[in-house]
Amino acid sequence: ELRAPPDKIAIIGAGIGGTSAAYYLRQKFGKDVKIDLFERGEVGGRLATMTVRGQEYEAGGSVIHPLNLHMKRFVKDLGLFTIQSSGGLMGVYNGETLVFEESSWFIINMIKLIWHYGFQSLRMHMWVEDILDKFMRIYRYQSHDYAFSSVEKLLHSLGGDEFLGMLNRTLLETLQKAGFSEKFLSEIVAPVMRVNYGQSMNINGFVGAVSLSSADSGLWAVEGGNKLVCSGLLQASKSNLISGSVMYIEEKTRTKHTGNPTKMYEVIYQIGSETRSGFYDIVLVATPLNRKMSNITFLNFDPPIEEFHQYYQHIVTTLVKGQLNSTLFSSRALDKFDLSTILTTDNSNLFINSIGIVSSVTESDNPQPLTDRGYVWKIFSQEILTKEQILKLFLSYDYAVKQPWLAYPHYKPPEKCPSIILHDRLYYLNGIECAASAMEMSAIAAHNAALLAYHRWNGHTDMIDQEDLYEKLKTEL
Ligand SMILES: Cc1cc2nc3c(=O)[nH]c(=O)nc-3n(C[C@H](O)[C@H](O)[C@H](O)COP(=O)(O)OP(=O)(O)OC[C@H]3O[C@@H](n4cnc5c(N)ncnc54)[C@H](O)[C@@H]3O)c2cc1C
Numbered sequence: 290e291l292r293a294p295p296d297k298i299a300i301i302g303a304g305i306g307g308t309s310a311a312y313y314l315r316q317k318f319g320k321d322v323k324i325d326l327f328e329r330g331e332v333g334g335r336l337a338t339m340t341v342r343g344q345e346y347e348a349g350g351s352v353i354h355p356l357n358l359h360m361k362r363f364v365k366d367l368g369l370f371t372i373q374s375s376g377g378l379m380g381v382y383n384g385e386t387l388v389f390e391e392s393s394w395f396i397i398n399m400i401k402l403i404w405h406y407g408f409q410s411l412r413m414h415m416w417v418e419d420i421l422d423k424f425m426r427i428y429r430y431q432s433h434d435y436a437f438s439s440v441e442k443l444l445h446s447l448g449g450d451e452f453l454g455m456l457n458r459t460l461l462e463t464l465q466k467a468g469f470s471e472k473f474l475s476e477i478v479a480p481v482m483r484v485n486y487g488q489s490m491n492i493n494g495f496v497g498a499v500s501l502s503s504a505d506s507g508l509w510a511v512e513g514g515n516k517l518v519c520s521g522l523l524q525a526s527k528s529n530l531i532s533g534s535v536m537y538i539e540e541k542t543r544t545k546h547t548g549n550p551t552k553m554y555e556v557i558y559q560i561g562s563e564t565r566s567g568f569y570d571i572v573l574v575a576t577p578l579n580r581k582m583s584n585i586t587f588l589n590f591d592p593p594i595e596e597f598h599q600y601y602q603h604i605v606t607t608l609v610k611g612q613l614n615s616t617l618f619s620s621r622a623l624d625k626f627d628l629s630t631i632l633t634t635d636n637s638n639l640f641i642n643s644i645g646i647v648s649s650v651t652e653s654d655n656p657q658p659l660t661d662r663g664y665v666w667k668i669f670s671q672e673i674l675t676k677e678q679i680l681k682l683f684l685s686y687d688y689a690v691k692q693p694w695l696a697y698p699h700y701k702p703p704e705k706c707p708s709i710i711l712h713d714r715l716y717y718l719n720g721i722e723c724a725a726s727a728m729e730m731s732a733i734a735a736h737n738a739a740l741l742a743y744h745r746w747n748g749h750t751d752m753i754d755q756e757d758l759y760e761k762l763k764t765e766l
Pocket residue numbers: 301302303304305306307327328329330331332333334335336348349350351352353533534535536575576577582583584585604606694695696697719726727728729731
């Protein structure tokens with residue numbers, strides 16, 4: 290039996306988490322509920338583009354895994370188009386020399402990998418595939434409307450103690466225990482962690498596996514920019530966008546139209562210099578909760594809502610249109626240098642994490658040089674690059690733009706993930722980033738929070754935190 294739906298729901302943050310939450314909440318609660326979506330910056334959040342010479346390039350979340358089924362579904366439902374992200378040839382630089390270089394010939398590549406690392410690359414692929422297989426169970430659970438009240442319970446339902454163990458150990462410990470060699474770890478695994486999460490192999494094993502899955506083939510992006518998914522979901526959910534900054538959330542008792550006193554949440558926000566507020570039955574917070582990022586204060590909650598202190602990693606994306614100084618990486622003649630992505634090993638003397646040629650958001654494979662003065666290169670670094678550093682990397686360049694980010698959590702296992710249920714009808718999505726930060730993870734958290742809010746509103750406790758779901762759903766077939 291269903292209760293009357295809530296009158297008003299607030300979502301704070303219009304990134305992929307907030308906009309997909311609006312989409313799923315509309316599916317569950319129906320057309321009559323009013324959904325307000327608060328955004329203080331741009332719709333898309335960490336999905337954003339930067340412009341170089343009139344062309345747009347992904348500056349934040351850029352690649353999507355072929356098995357990221359929520360993102361795939363959004364693109365289909367919204368009538369958007371995809372483009373394939375082909376990485377081209379990759380090399381690994383250790384500060385002195387290229388310790389590994391891909392070949393364009395599949396068979397030569399295999400021989401090179403086996404020559405350098407034995408069968409470790411294949412074993413690694415199998416390790417990641419096994420984790421992905423278990424991870425995919427979430428789609429089944431969510432399609433049957435099951436929800437979880439904590440990130441740990443969600444992960445446990447997918448991969449049992451193995452997944453929880455991965456949260457509590459570093460990737461390095463996990464892979465050393467599995468017998469991978471120091472050489473393979475430092476020359477292949479560490480560079481992948483640096484390009485994706487700007488961190489070392491001391492991140493937790495789960496995010497490490499997510500990061501390694503980005504080495505799979507078939508990665509894709511949304512034509513026109515990944516942020517189009519957010520604006521599409523916002524529109525499809527028929528939510529009301531409020532371009533303001535939420536400052537406080539307070540619990541208050543209000544007398545509703547039924548005449549009954551009801552506990553509600555007052556959301557107090559600022560538009561320019563004006564302060565306004567609104568009352569809501571349910572609130573979803575879809576932005577990392579810390580002072581530097583969202584700066585939201587919870588007032589008069591009993592018990593009080595804890596302060597969140599998750600430290601987010603500072604990363605800078607720089608786009609440069611220019612001609613790479615390939616002699617920095619290799620003694621090979623300029624016209625013989627065919628790498629399009631250079632990753633780096635964990636060397637504190639290096640001032641970049643990675644550098645690679647990028648296509649614009651409208652270009653499929655094979656990016657073309659904009660003029661004879663070169664391609665557009667994307668560089669990830671810990672700090673803003675100085676002009677001298679850019680001049681070291683490029684023989685000449687004629688355009689550079691930068692975007693600093695508080696990009697993703699600074700992972701430090703054992704991870705204790707923040708609660709999803711902050712209060713009776715107040716939910717937090719971004720706690721899932723403590724396991725791994727990726728577009729699909731935010732979409733999964735959004736679907737889960739929408740289901741959780743719906744079942745708790747209607748008292749459907751049997752749909753929350755069900756144990757042995759995998760076995761139950763298997764026998765249901
Ligand atoms: C450089 C970079 C590269 C990445 N690459 C990839 C990738 O290739 N693939 C991948 O899957 N993931 C990638 N990610 C991760 C991915 O982008 C994020 O995990 C995802 O976009 C997070 O979405 P979100 O909606 O949860 O948070 P956000 O996108 O951060 O959205 C939160 C929103 O809330 C708003 N907000 C904050 N505080 C308030 C307030 N008080 N009031 C109102 N609004 C507020 C913010 O302005 C923001 O728009 C990358 C991230 C970065 C930074």
